[in-house]
Amino acid sequence: MPGQAPPAVSAGPRRAALLTPGAGLYSARVAWRHSLRFRLALTYSALSLALLALITLGMVTLLLSRMEQQFEARLNDRAATLAEAFSNTGGGLGRTASGTGTYTMLIDPQGQVTIASPALRDYVDTPYPFGKLRRVPIQDTSVRTATRDVGNFGTLWVGLPEDDLIAARQSALAALLLGLVVAPLALLLTGWWVGRRALAGLEHAANLADHLDPTRSLAALPLPPQEDEVHRLLAALNRLLVRIESQQAREKQLLGQIVHELGAPLTVLKATLQSAEARTGDPEVARAALVADELTFTTQDLMQLARGQLELKLAWHYIPAGTLRGRLDRLVPGTTFTGEWNTGILCDPDRLTQAVRNLLANARRAAGPDGTVTLNLHETAEQLTFTVHDSGPGLPSELGGQIFEPFVSGSGSSGLGLSVARQIARMHGGDLTGTTHPQGGALFTLTVPGAALGDEDDDLHDL
Known part of the structure; x- marks a missing residue:
């Protein structure tokens, strides 16, 4: 219909019109190296890994130190018990007092092995072979040693296998290495998921802002329910949009007033030049009439720009x-x-x-x-x-x-x-x-x- 106004646009459809069909895939098109979510997850993972490595290393070091102390205490306790039993009874090496898995030898003042537990009987009546070594291999087993003075009998040598201690140390180190390998991936995935949840509102608002139509009224960006930093940022953007829209309205109003003031004189000038051209046929007047036409269409363009597309009627x-x-x-x-x-x-x-x-x-x-x-x-x-x-x-x-x-x-x-x-x-x-x-x-x-x-x-x- 002539002069028919365009249909009114409700707030809901207008906001829906702000998004293009591919806007939902906008975040998927963002390269990972440009993703704030990825950088946050990577930073979180690196810091967490460093902290986890320090804490785990400290705990493993403390655990191994305690195990070392317990082993030394056990070895010294065995040595003291055997020394006391030998001093009081004058014999009994290799009996119940030695305990399971304990190696013992008695070394006389001349350095000869006089008595030994069954596993060390090959050393009896031979010089003591280990000198001042604290760790010695016996039957493919690392044995830690301790000595005690037993008076006139000489020196009591006691050895305790380190198999359990070595196995525990290896298990602790293997667990530490496994944790350092698995933890980065787990932390990165966790950080990505947390970042996705935390920045979901900001991502949605960015998609909306990216597809705002400047020819329409600037719609407000939705605010998240939680009043955090994202809420403050989006609220500040909304206030900026309000100021921009207000400034645009003032500029359009001023432009419309200027065009309106120019329109009437140009119309009179155009009619006068056309009339003069018809009477005289002067080519200079004809060129002036064309210039008046040019100015008239320029003012129409400016008026259309000032009104905006939605306000125009066909x-x-x-x-x-x-x-x-x-x-x-x-x-x-x-x-x-x-x-x-x-x-x-x-x-x-x-x-x-x-x-x-x-x-x-x-x-x-x-x-x-x-x-x-x-x-x-x-x-x-x-x-x-x-x-x-x-x-x-x-x-x-x-x-x-x-x-x-x-x-x-x-x-x-x-x-x-x-x-x-x-x-x-x-x-x-x-x-x-x-x-x-x-x-x-x-x-x-x-x-x-x-x-x-x-x-x-x-x-x-x-x-």
């Missing part, structure tokens, strides 16, 4: 394509028209004229007065395609997709024409793209849906 009409061609031929003289101009177009004639005229004006500036600008119209059952090709240098490669952003220009213009043209095309349900033609020059393609795509009853009602 007045739908079904017009012959030849009518649009006549408007464009007058606004941008020297354009070559090709294609199928005998069709009809369902559009807002003023807005579509503004969009295509912006493309032609940019093309004329790029091609220069001696260059060529061609506008081709192609019709299919689904859409109408306007193709603008000029003989200029083509699109600046350094700008890329930024060529459609407001106030970005590669031809010395205001930088609003392409942005407004794409906005108008998308409001019609189409789009605008640009590239450099293989044979040189810029090539812009503007599409709008064909009239056959709409509901026939609605189209007739609009007409």
Whole structure:
């Protein structure tokens, strides 16, 4: 319908519109080396591993020290018991007092072994073989020794196998090494899971912020229930968004006021110059009239930017394509028209004229007065395609997709024409793209849906 306002957008759908279909996979696309969650998990794992290694090493060292002390105490107790029994009884080596697994020898004052336990009988009546060694191998077993003076009988030698102590030491060291190997992986996985849970709210808010639509009202980022550092950060971002939205509103209001003040004088000037051109036919007046047209369309672009897309309304009409061609031929003289101009177009004639005229004006500036600008119209059952090709240098490669952003220009213009043209095309349900033609020059393609795509009853009602 002509003048029909766009449907109201509720807060819920608007927030849902902030996310693209692939936004849920945003975190999966973040490289692990750039992930805060991974860095936190890695730092947590490294610190925990270092702390765990120090604590475990201290505990193992303490445990081995206690085991060493207990072994020495046991050896000394055995030696003292046997020495006391031998001194009191004068014999009994190898009997019950020696204990299971204990080796004993009696060494006379001349250094000869006089008595020995059964496992050491080969040393009897031979010089004492071990000297001052504290550890000696006996039957492939490491034996720790102690000696006691037994008076006139000489010296009592007692040995206790270290098999249990060595096995315990090896088990403790193996457990320590296993812990140092397994702990990093377990800590890293735990840190990743904890970081994922702790930063879930921040990640969701980052996804929302990444897809905020600046042409719409800036939605507030959701706050987590727990008032922690993430809550404070998101609250600060929300306050910043409020300030940005307020500043944007003031800028749009000021821009609208400036455009409104310029509109009336430009309209009078344009009408006066057109009237003077019709009376005199002066080429200088004709050029001035074209400049007035240029300024008029620039103010329209500024007004559209100030209002924003959601506030614009399309007045739908079904017009012959030849009518649009006549408007464009007058606004941008020297354009070559090709294609199928005998069709009809369902559009807002003023807005579509503004969009295509912006493309032609940019093309004329790029091609220069001696260059060529061609506008081709192609019709299919689904859409109408306007193709603008000029003989200029083509699109600046350094700008890329930024060529459609407001106030970005590669031809010395205001930088609003392409942005407004794409906005108008998308409001019609189409789009605008640009590239450099293989044979040189810029090539812009503007599409709008064909009239056959709409509901026939609605189209007739609009007409």
